[in-house]
Amino acid sequence: MKQKFFLVLLTVVLFVSVGTGLAQENDPTLTLRLNRNFGYGGIGKIQGRFTLEASGPENLSRVEFFIDEKLMGIVEQPPFEYRFHTDDYSPGMHVFSVIGHTSNGLVLQSNQISKVLLSPEDTWAETQQIVVPLLAVVGVLTLVGLGAPLLFKRKKIFQIGKYGPAGGAVCPGCGLPYPRHVLSPNMLVGKLEHCPHCRKWSIVPRSSAANLEEAESRYQLEEPQIPLTSPPEEELKRMLEESRFED
Ligand SMILES: [Zn+2]
Structure with missing residues (x-):
């Protein structure tokens, strides 16, 4: 009796979980991506011209682009893209998202993308942080390359x-x-x-x-290893003998 109860419970649990899984897959989803057109894109930090790109079901008819809670723009026909420049918004952390409307009246909420918008000055500082050590490495390698032949010559x-x-x-x-x-x-x-x-x-x-x-x-x-210092007397004799020829 007890076993049968567990079996029923298990079946119900399985059925419900599979059911919700299927339901989620059938639900139309709206995906937001951020593409860089021109500028800086470090880890979580961006600066420059970017495009927000929304993709959803076939019958998507209207997409509203948001930065934080503020509406950036509305696109009413594919491609559902919105271009922006980071300089048009205040520097700091911002959350991008879109809301999509389908022709049959569904309202879809997209994923959120969090990015820190950098000012051009910040980007320069960030770039320096990457470029300066890189230049140092290149410099050291160049010096090693120049120095190696000298070492071998020595x-x-x-x-x-x-x-x-x-x-x-x-x-x-x-x-x-x-x-x-x-x-x-x-x-x-x-x-x-x-x-x-x-x-x-x-x-x-x-x-x-x-x-x-x-x-x-x-x-x-x-x-033969010629001794660098020969006995002084011999050296003197040799010098005298050599000088004799010079006269
Ligand atoms: Zn030889």
């Missing part, structure tokens, strides 16, 4: 054992080691590099540590 002085993230290579021309540049073009088998020792261009793969070590010892043999 790094060209070869230092034994320092090859950087792209690894070192052994020059096929002179057999000396040098670091590969991260930004050098990749040519499948290796990177296109310029040897700092013999100035030969070649496509070089990353060399193994053993190969690099071997090349390093070759480099040290070929270009």
Whole structure:
């Protein structure tokens, strides 16, 4: 008995909810949209020329456009659009809506659109808030772009054992080691590099540590690290000897 009662209740609940759902779908609706023609449209904030566009049932015959509770205009034939400029209204928060009338006497209320109308000065401030950081980012990127080649040029002085993230290579021309540049073009088998020792261009793969070590010892043999300060006496002797030829 109790179960049967619940079943009936469930059926009624289902029927009612489906019924109201159908009723809502059959109800003619009036939709309001806001389109920008020219101007600024940030999140919830607008400035410039805009068009309010109402769409409703086929037999829509008259649409009244409202800003807050004030009538902006009436359109009595499609397209049901109303153009306006934000400067014609006071800055601040406003609610747009429309009321539609159908030929068979139905009155429809649309959705509401809330927007903050900005004055041209506000828009300039808002735009600056977006543009200034953007310009800063562009500026930094430009500086990085200009600075990067300079940094690489400075790094060209070869230092034994320092090859950087792209690894070192052994020059096929002179057999000396040098670091590969991260930004050098990749040519499948290796990177296109310029040897700092013999100035030969070649496509070089990353060399193994053993190969690099071997090349390093070759480099040290070929270009012995000349001590910058030789003993003073020897230096003096050498200078004297050299000056003798000048006389
Ligand atoms: Zn070389």
